[in-house]
Amino acid sequence: MAKPKKVLVYxxxxxxxxxxxxxxxxxxxxxxxxxxxxxxxxxxxxxxxxVFAHPWVLIGAEPKGADMxxxxxxxxxxxxxTGLLGYSGKVGERVPVxxxxxxxxxxxxxxxxxxxxxxxxxxxxxxxxxTYWLAGLIGGHIRKDLLPTRHDVAxxxxxHEIVTHAKLKFPKGEEARHYNVLQKGAYLAVVLILxxxxxxxxxxxxxxFDAFAPGLVDFFGGRQSARTIHFLTAFSLxxxxxxxxxxxxxxxxxxxxxxxxxGRYAIIPDxxxxxx
Amino acid sequence: xxxxxxxxxxxxxxxxxAGALALGACDKITNSKQGVAFLQSAEGxxxxxxxxxxxxxxxxxxxxxxxISSDFRPNGSIDPNDPxxxxxxxxxxxxxxxxxxxLVERPLSLSLADLRAQPSRTQITRHDCVEGWSSIAKWTxxxxxxxxxxxxxxxxxxxxxxxxxxxxxxxxxGTGQYYESIDLVDAYHPQTILAYAMNDQVLPVAHGAPLRLxxxxxxxxxxxxxxxxxxxxxxxxxLGRGNGGFWEDRGYEWYAGI
Numbered sequence: 079m080a081k082p083k084k085v086l087v088y089x090x091x092x093x094x095x096x097x098x099x100x101x102x103x104x105x106x107x108x109x110x111x112x113x114x115x116x117x118x119x120x121x122x123x124x125x126x127x128x129v130f131a132h133p134w135v136l137i138g139a140e141p142k143g144a145d146m147x148x149x150x151x152x153x154x155x156x157x158x159x160t161g162l163l164g165y166s167g168k169v170g171e172r173v174p175v176x177x178x179x180x181x182x183x184x185x186x187x188x189x190x191x192x193x194x195x196x197x198x199x200x201x202x203x204x205x206x207x208x209t210y211w212l213a214g215l216i217g218g219h220i221r222k223d224l225l226p227t228r229h230d231v232a233x234x235x236x237x238h239e240i241v242t243h244a245k246l247k248f249p250k251g252e253e254a255r256h257y258n259v260l261q262k263g264a265y266l267a268v269v270l271i272l273x274x275x276x277x278x279x280x281x282x283x284x285x286x287f288d289a290f291a292p293g294l295v296d297f298f299g300g301r302q303s304a305r306t307i308h309f310l311t312a313f314s315l316x317x318x319x320x321x322x323x324x325x326x327x328x329x330x331x332x333x334x335x336x337x338x339x340x341g342r343y344a345i346i347p348d349x350x351x352x353x354x
Numbered sequence: 355x356x357x358x359x360x361x362x363x364x365x366x367x368x369x370x371x372a373g374a375l376a377l378g379a380c381d382k383i384t385n386s387k388q389g390v391a392f393l394q395s396a397e398g399x400x401x402x403x404x405x406x407x408x409x410x411x412x413x414x415x416x417x418x419x420x421x422i423s424s425d426f427r428p429n430g431s432i433d434p435n436d437p438x439x440x441x442x443x444x445x446x447x448x449x450x451x452x453x454x455x456x457l458v459e460r461p462l463s464l465s466l467a468d469l470r471a472q473p474s475r476t477q478i479t480r481h482d483c484v485e486g487w488s489s490i491a492k493w494t495x496x497x498x499x500x501x502x503x504x505x506x507x508x509x510x511x512x513x514x515x516x517x518x519x520x521x522x523x524x525x526x527x528g529t530g531q532y533y534e535s536i537d538l539v540d541a542y543h544p545q546t547i548l549a550y551a552m553n554d555q556v557l558p559v560a561h562g563a564p565l566r567l568x569x570x571x572x573x574x575x576x577x578x579x580x581x582x583x584x585x586x587x588x589x590x591x592x593l594g595r596g597n598g599g600f601w602e603d604r605g606y607e608w609y610a611g612i
Contacts, residue, residue: 115486191390198393283486285414287408295415305486
């Protein structure tokens with residue numbers, strides 16, 4: 079039997095592709111400089127103020143015998159995280175630092191400069207995000223491609239998608255022309271909830287901005303809560319990216335990457351010989 | 355047979371060295387003057403955006419007695435050992451005089467009793483450290499605006515500089531002396547005070563006795579402690595290393611509203 083012929087369809091508009099890659103760049107630097115900033119006070123609290131004796135998350139280093147260990151405390155639980163969190167570096171040259179050198183920008187502990195990196199890319203991230211939103215609203219990308227249809231949200235369809243995703247079986251033919259309901263849900267959650275949440279909780283840590291919008295700080299439960307949510311949301315995004323990369327590889331690495339560079343995505347029509 | 359293992363090994367080594375190269379490049383940018391200047395271009399944008407957005411007189415959030423921190427963390431100098439300061443402290447600041455000079459019509463020299471007789475303000479505010487933590491305290495002090503009016507700012511005055519009694523870093527050229535500067539928008543803000551009391555007690559040494567600045571809406575390092583002299587200037591380039599403050603000279607933003 080002849081191999082089914084592939085058809086290239088136009089999948090991603092130029093604005094989507096450009097903002098996607100600028101976002102990759104900006105979020106990478108924001109995450110890595112953010113982890114460096116966190117190192118200046120590696121503890122998290124809830125509320126307006128810090129209660130230094132009771133952080134709900136604490137990363138640190140402490141002596142154990144003749145050596146040091148790194149630890150991570152979450153609530154009442156304490157873990158030895160030597161080599162990764164609290165105390166890391168080459169064996170023999172380890173230093174007490176919250177996140178390891180390979181995960182931060184700059185690689186050495188430097189609050190002043192990591193703030194410069196962070197705020198520079200924060201502006202790029204915000205301008206890029208607004209461009210995406212504006213183009214998505216005007217061009218209809220958000221409505222046409224991302225908002226789930228009535229058929230999408232039918233429990234039967236949602237269940238079907240969950241089962242096929244779990245089996246790593248992906249839509250083919252006509253179905254592959256559109257995002258499925260799980261993709262739509264994940265992308266909408268990132269675009270409408272997680273990314274805006276990063277910006278808003280970030281702004282709430284600014285004492286100047288707080289004089290402008292004290293209500294927003296209260297909405298998040300105080301400045302220290304906003305800092306905590308900023309951190310949790312960042313790690314939700316890391317989780318999303320890991321899952322996203324896994325799905326990219328599982329559903330066809332080069333096809334997906336090409337579609338996000340040139341816009342063209344290859345699909346295999348339903349059955350050869352049958353009218354589409 | 356072990357080709358896949360090798361390929362994986364190569365891939366891993368390749369990724370690792372690409373990552374190391376990228377990180378090394380970031381460190382190079384961080385250590386170069388032009389690189390940092392480029393990144394810092396965002397600071398002007400931030401300051402302008404905040405000045406545009408936030409009303410000049412918009413107040414920082416004020417809290418209630420119940421919100422006051424019992425563990426307010428003193429930062430920077432907590433017990434200066436500069437001889438002049440130690441001499442003042444030994445006598446309970448009885449000989450202390452706050453000098454207000456520079457670009458003013460009538461230079462002032464004020465005792466603590468004089469300062470306590472000035473128009474004052476009490477506020478319970480949140481102190482946000484650049485490191486990320488926050489503590490809440492009640493501050494009472496003389497409002498800076500009326501004091502500057504009393505001294506009479508000359509039209510050429512654009513910044514208010516606070517010269518402090520503590521040396522935070524030992525340097526050969528004396529640039530380790532703490533100082534800070536703010537613009538006139540913040541100097542005349544109703545919550546900008548020279549605090550002599552904290553939580554209804556005399557301001558403790560660890561928190562800047564006898565006098566510290568409270569310039570709410572900016573980060574902790576702007577809240578200069580141990581203030582000895584206030585100087586009105588047209589420009590701060592000739593002070594310290596030229597960036598308007600001790601921490602500013604060490605890479606931190608002059609506008610610390612973020």
